Amino acid sequence: MNxxxxxxxxxxxxxKVFRLAKRLLVSTEEAxxxxxxxxxKLWRSKEKITEYKNVEAFAMTMTKNxxxxxxxxxxxxxxxxxxxxxxEKETSLDKKMEYQDSVNQVHQLIEKLxxxxxxxxxLRDVEQYDFEEICKMVDMKPTAVRVxxxxxxxxxxxxLIKKHNYGVS
Amino acid sequence: MELANxxxxxxxxxxxxxxxxxxxxLKNYFTEGSVAPHLQExxxxxxYFATVKDETYTKTIELEPKKSxxxxxxxxxxxxxxxxxxxxxxxxxxxxxxxxxxxxxxISKGLRLLSSNFKKGxxxxxxxxxxxxxxxxxxx
Numbered sequence: 001m002n003x004x005x006x007x008x009x010x011x012x013x014x015x016k017v018f019r020l021a022k023r024l025l026v027s028t029e030e031a032x033x034x035x036x037x038x039x040x041k042l043w044r045s046k047e048k049i050t051e052y053k054n055v056e057a058f059a060m061t062m063t064k065n066x067x068x069x070x071x072x073x074x075x076x077x078x079x080x081x082x083x084x085x086x087x088e089k090e091t092s093l094d095k096k097m098e099y100q101d102s103v104n105q106v107h108q109l110i111e112k113l114x115x116x117x118x119x120x121x122x123l124r125d126v127e128q129y130d131f132e133e134i135c136k137m138v139d140m141k142p143t144a145v146r147v148x149x150x151x152x153x154x155x156x157x158x159x160l161i162k163k164h165n166y167g168v169s
Numbered sequence: 170m171e172l173a174n175x176x177x178x179x180x181x182x183x184x185x186x187x188x189x190x191x192x193x194x195l196k197n198y199f200t201e202g203s204v205a206p207h208l209q210e211x212x213x214x215x216x217y218f219a220t221v222k223d224e225t226y227t228k229t230i231e232l233e234p235k236k237s238x239x240x241x242x243x244x245x246x247x248x249x250x251x252x253x254x255x256x257x258x259x260x261x262x263x264x265x266x267x268x269x270x271x272x273x274x275x276i277s278k279g280l281r282l283l284s285s286n287f288k289k290g291x292x293x294x295x296x297x298x299x300x301x302x303x304x305x306x307x308x309x
Contacts, residue, residue, distance in 0.1 A: 003232065006232075011230070014226050014230060015224070015225045015226050017226070018224070018225070018226035019221065019222070019224055022224070032226065032228055035226055035228075035230070036228070036230065036231065039230045039231075039232065040231075040232070040233075043232040043233075099213075102213040103213050103216050103217045103220065104217075105213065106213055106214055106217035107217060107221075124185075125192075125214075125218045126218050126221050126222050127222070128189055128192070128193075130189055145185075146184075146185040146186070147185070149185040150183060150184050150185035153182065153183050153185065153214075154183055156214060157183065157210055157211070157214070160210040160213055160214070161210055164209075164210070
């Protein structure tokens with residue numbers, strides 16, 4: 001497998017890798033480093049890649065594992081404390097701003113979810129993978145994936161409603 | 170799409186039982202303007218999912234770790250080993266010189282001791298000569 005073949009296979013999902021990394025690592029810089037590191041790894045194991053039927057799922061699993069490792073390592077745990085990538089919530093009378101705020105709120109709500117639910121909601125609701133692929137990526141049974149996803153969606157929704165009711169009253 | 174249908178889909182969506190196609194339907198409904206007020210929170214969610222998907226990795230991907238770094242390390246180790254060899258060589262030379270100096274000092278000290286002792290002997294012998302001379306004078 002030469003370089004151009006390799007790139008043809010792996011480049012289409014670089015954004016997905018990056019977004020998943022960012023979902024887990026929060027900081028853009030960390031996510032960029034993770035993406036770059038992942039591609040080093042893929043390139044090093046390029047011989048094995050040809051054996052995989054679904055390189056994309058394999059790459060996503062690798063991304064997930066790599067991010068977990070990063071989160072476990074001390075360096076990254078310091079980093080998670082400093083992050084502030086989402087926009088600050090502003091008090092604005094402008095309806096459009098308020099709307100934007102609410103959209104940003106979703107980001108913060110997802111951030112509070114357990115890691116596993118974060119990954120699943122990222123893979124399903126953002127990247128729109130089908131369940132079979134998600135099961136492969138996270139190495140879980142379909143029912144477990146569905147339960148986690150359902151929980152994540154319900155949590156986000158309830159939190160949103162809570163926040164908006166506070167705003168009203 | 171009529172509201173009743175959307176509500177049904179939402180119900181399924183929360184239980185994670187919607188298909189990708191149905192989710193696309195929901196997404197289209199919630200991102201395209203007029204949303205029923207009691208479903209407003211879903212509009213936030215779907216809009217968020219849509220905006221997040223626009224984010225892309227903008228840097229170029231490299232397949233080999235930066236080469237310059239590696240080469241630097243290689244040359245650094247070469248330079249370090251050369252320096253080490255050189256300093257060992259210099260150190261050895263210096264040590265040899267030091268050793269030679271020490272030897273020289275020891276030898277010269279020994280010689281000096283020898284010469285000073287010789288001198289003592291010479292003085293004694295010179296004394297003997299004067300003694301002999303006076304004896305000769307007297308005897309003559």
